[in-house]
Amino acid sequence: MSEQAAYRPGELEAEAQAADNRSRWMLALPAVVIITLAAAGPLMVMVVYSFLTPGDYGNVVWKFSLEGWMNTLVQRDIFDDTLIWADAHLSIFWRSFSLSLITTVLTLIFGVPTAWFIATQPPGKREFWLFLITVPFWTNLLVRTIAIQELLRSEGVINLVLLKLGIIDAPIQMMFTNFAIGFGMTYVYLPLMVLPVYAAVDKLDFRLVEAAHDLYAGRWTAFRRVILPLIKPGIIAGSILVFIPSLGAYVTPRVLGGGKNLMFGNLIELQFGQGRNWPLGAALSLMLMAAVMIALMWYVRVTSREQSDG
Amino acid sequence: MAESRMQKPPKGYSVRTLPGFAIVAIFTLITLYAPIAILVMFSFNAGTSMAIWEGFSLRWYQQAVANEAVQDAAMRSLFLALVAASVATVAATMAAMATTRTRHFPGKTMIYALINQPLMVPEIVTAVALLIVFAAIKVWTGHTSMIYLIVAHTAFCVPFAYLPIRARLETMDLSLETAAQDLYASRWLTFRRVTLPLMWPGIVAGLMLAFVISLDDVVITEFVKSAGQETLPTYMLGQLRRVVTPEVNAISTVILLAGAILVSLFFRLTSKRG
């Protein structure tokens, strides 16, 4: 009657643990397979392609070459075969970086007050304002870009109104400029700034602001010395959420920037189209990915430091 | 100094208002909607201009509906979104059950990183990577059906479907499933009778989110599609190179409307508690 169950100490727990691990892996398997097949795996293949030789009509020849990586920064002079800086690429990198930065600053200027405004609404109305900012976030990016294009065109509403009012005599060329790209990206990525800043302001303890006022701080001093440091995590999150997609933007610069004002994403596409240089395209893609990863790592470092400070 | 500041607390003084913020906010919100409003407005224009109003008409909608290329692209978009979102939601539901409500298990971090990977990499990078791989497969097999688009869309839909499902699961009381097992329910019956009904709103929200994401995609579709496999967004992107008529506005308006409806539903599903 009192014979001991035949198992080693801890065996039942180990069995249960193993069964749990097994079932969790089985459950995760479909998602893991799909993403490995159609997202993570192809990125690995691209690493290989970046070290191959371009084929004459696109695609690659299976021969090792560093040309792809070299061509990202330098090119051979047509006449004397010496290496010179690939100025066209460098200017595109610079445009991508500076326009992304400008976009981030512009979304900050317009987004922070908007987020503040929404978060300080009475609770009943707040949902409505939040909904207003979220709807554009989920509406088609291409459609929103087309809306901007129709606004900026030579025959567009802005030029037409300015002409009617007699402010200008001839339509201003706004399309296919850096301005158009910056304007368009600010427009489409603005909700990405507002939402995290809103979340930060929403969490803000307004008694701290009252305490600042109580200690003789004016509105702007209180904003600069108390509010800003407290909502900084939201501002950093918003900036990274705007900067990263701006850096990799493709649709907005393609529609608004035209063939001359390329950004990083369009330069990559070019290598798979007219450029017919897949290894270069692959190398450029990996560079862009690295840039995004650096930005993300910076973000993780900054936020983890903030957290350990608090 | 301190005295003069203390003397003038203005009427309706509140630490919640900052001078100029409300004006900037209202301006921003108007600017956010004005271009869309203009776009929608001119979809009803009787003339061919997208800036001069010539009277109300539905001609561009009629033209879009009658356009076989638009019909074809619209049907393909819907089919693609439906299949990809459904498959992605099933995979995401299973993955959410695998990764929530547990302490650490070997591989959890890896699974988690993999699921979120499509969100971390710029779309254009994923797009050309898929172009490289699928081009090789297409050459090798000679097969050029929709399957490539379906697989690609499913992959980037998974993390979006995963988000609301995971959020729902994490707020769910684990003791309910324990109770079901205590009351003689097998693992499968526990899932079907208790877990699934309780996580259902999250699953529906995830499905809708994935559907919208698939419907809106341009970049990956543009690089993965074979000849003659236009979706509505890639069709429109192609049209922009030609002479643009308010037909594009009409199609855009329909897409906007569909998206807005789905997002509103999503909001209702996720904000309702319990």
Next chain:
Amino acid sequence: MIEIDKVTKTFGAGDVAFTALRDVSVTIRENEFFTLLGPSGCGKTTLLRLIAGFEPPTIGAIRLSGRDITRLPPNQRPVNTVFQNYALFPHMSVAGNIAFGLEMLGKPKDEIAKTVDEMLRLVRMEELKHRKTSEISGGQQQRVALARALAPHPEVLLLDEPLSALDLKLRKEMQIELKRLQSETGITFVFVTHDQEEALTMSDRIAVMSGGRILQIGNPREIYERPSERFVANFIGASNFLNGQLSAGSVTLEAGGTFTVEPPQGVADGKVSVLIRPEHVTVAGTGTDGAALTATVENVVYSGEATVAHLKLKTGEAIKARASNLPGASGLLETGVQVGVSVAPGAVTVLVD
């Protein structure tokens, strides 16, 4: 009959390892109201979860009616649980919750309907049959949880602090209700609580637990009057601990007086600790003549039904005397007064320390 046979349960491993149960053995009899009593973290809930099958033991076996169920998953054990937070299914009605276990057992529809009605009657919830569980009060949820667990007529019902979320009045009602349900159904109840009064009122037997061990098992009277250890005595009721000398079946207190005792097994003659409950101590009056013990009044606390005098013996040891208040009685003892103290016969218990 449940046999817990030398069960140890360790959570985690290495530095974070925590042993919740240490070599616990206990036999719970059929039709018994058995209570696991102890402070939080003593392992009582862990033992319950092991019986239910939610966790496997690290070492040891669990047997139900002589059958080893250690490896059986919870859905194959004829054991049901009433959870601390009730864990009612929010997407089902009251009736749906009660029917759940029967449906899982594959019982025919008409039998399920009949049992559900029977259970609703048993817990007096007939009118709320079709309500959602979120639309009923905490006390009603408690009854539904009970009915749900009783409906499949398990061999054993496990109750994990089921009354802790209820207010005092409701808790008293439910205590009586639970006793009634147990005797009507004839099911073995294993009840977990940290409330000693609840345990004493309801139980046939109590196991007092601390630090993953069972310190003492006995009926309420034994536990209260003959606690084996200082911890048990202290955890249950108010206590006076005094030092004394045990020899040949009687104890001579250091403060004076000799009392016959029944020393527990394993306690040898010599220096011992003894327990005397405050209500067995009487202040004999302001004279000290003839009393075995004398003390100084330190403080007197009136608490409605009783008065407690805090006294100091001549050895410096503190002792409390508790007396029920009689109608019209007046005049509290004054502090600083010398009094005689008497102890009721048989009130001295030798502790295993």
